[in-house]
Each structure stands twice: as C-alpha cells, then as structure tokens.
C-alpha cells in the first residue's frame with residue numbers, strides 16, 4: 001500500500017508512514033507481520049566539529065587577506081589596490097561567517113551590522129578614490145536598505161504573525177524609495193533631473209505590496225491562493 005499523504009510505498013504492516021507520520025488504513029488489507037520496508041531510524045548524521053570548520057574558514061579568510069596585502073606592499077611599497085580586496089573580504093566575513101560563531105545568531109543584530117560594514121567599505125572606496133558620492137548617494141541608499149531590512153527582520157522575528165502585512169509594507173516602502181534613489185543618483189552624478197527607470201520598480205513593487213496586503217485583509221482570497229499553491 002501507499003501513503004495517502006505523500007505517496008511513499010509502505011509495507012502492509014506499517015502503522016504510520018515513516019516520512020510524514022500519516023496513519024495508513026486499508027480495510028481490505030489484513031495487517032500481517034512482514035519485513036519493514038525502511039529502517040527504524042534514519043541513518044546517523046556524521047557530526048563535524050563546528051568550531052573546527054569555523055577556524056579553518058577564518059584561517060582561509062586571513063590568508064586571502066594577507067597574501068594580496070603582502071603582494072601590494074612588495075610591488076607598490078604601500079597599500080594601493082589591496083585595500084579593496086581586504087575591505088571586500090572583511091565585509092564578506094562579517095556577513096557570512098561571523099554570525100556562525102554564535103550558537104543562536106540574532107539577525108536583528110547581525111543584519112544592521114552587515115549594512116554598517118557595507119557602508120564603511122563604500123566610505124573607504126569613496127575616500128581612496130577621492131569621490132564625493134558617499135554622503136549624497138551611498139549613505140542614504142545603504143541607510144534606507146538597512147532600516148527597511150532590519151525592520152522586516154525584527155518584525156518577522158518578534159511578531160509571529162502578519163507576514164503578508166510585513167512583506168507587503170516592505171515592498172511598498174522599497175518601491176517608494178526607487179524615485180528617491182534615482183533622484184539621488186542624478187543629483188550626485190550630474191545626470192539630467194528626470195525620473196526615467198524608477199517608475200518601473202515603483203509600480204511593480206507597489207502592486208506586489210498592495211496584492212500582499214489585499215491577501216492579508218481578504219480571507220477568502222488568501223485561502224483560495226493557499227489552496228492553489230498548496231501552502
């Protein structure tokens with residue numbers, strides 16, 4: 001016989017599906033004792049030392065920072081291009097590896113920290129290249145993204161309901177920021193002051209956000225969507 005829920009093949013003696021736990025019952029099949037189709041327990045997962053892996057990854061990061069720095073110092077007598085490599089690697093490490101050192105990394109703390117690192121990296125590039133785009137473009141864009149993503153992550157973590165409102169609101173906020181971003185871009189880099197591309201993300205994101213909020217408000221529509229997508 002087969003599980004009516006997930007379709008996996010079951011021995012006639014099976015009292016519950018080993019995959020999904022559904023209790024099988026077939027009135028025509030008498031329960032006779034046969035051999036089990038699947039082992040009682042899942043195969044043991046090989047445990048790898050978390051700290052060992054993290055130390056190896058950290059060492060790899062340190063080496064990949066040290067080698068470009070030494071090459072740069074040797075060839076150019078100072079830190080020229082290696083600063084970009086170091087900065088990018090530091091940002092990647094802070095975002096991808098640093099949270100793993102903690103047992104239960106709190107995204108409400110690590111997400112803004114990641115944005116701060118990205119902001120500092122951009123500030124470094126701006127200062128080294130002598131550009132003047134950080135304050136008028138990079139800072140507001142990264143700052144807005146930081147506030148938006150941190151708000152979504154905080155709400156999703158501490159308010160365990162209303163996902164549709166949270167993501168709908170976030171989509172609308174992101175869409176509304178698109179014209180601001182285009183304005184800042186034009187203002188900073190001296191492009192003609194016309195809004196060209198930002199209308200498309202604005203319309204698309206506001207529509208997506210409005211649809212999510214509509215689904216949040218209208219229960220029958222939400223249930224029909226859930227049935228359609230097997231949620």
Ligand SMILES: [Zn+2]
Nearest residue numbers: 003006017020
């Ligand atoms: Zn099943």
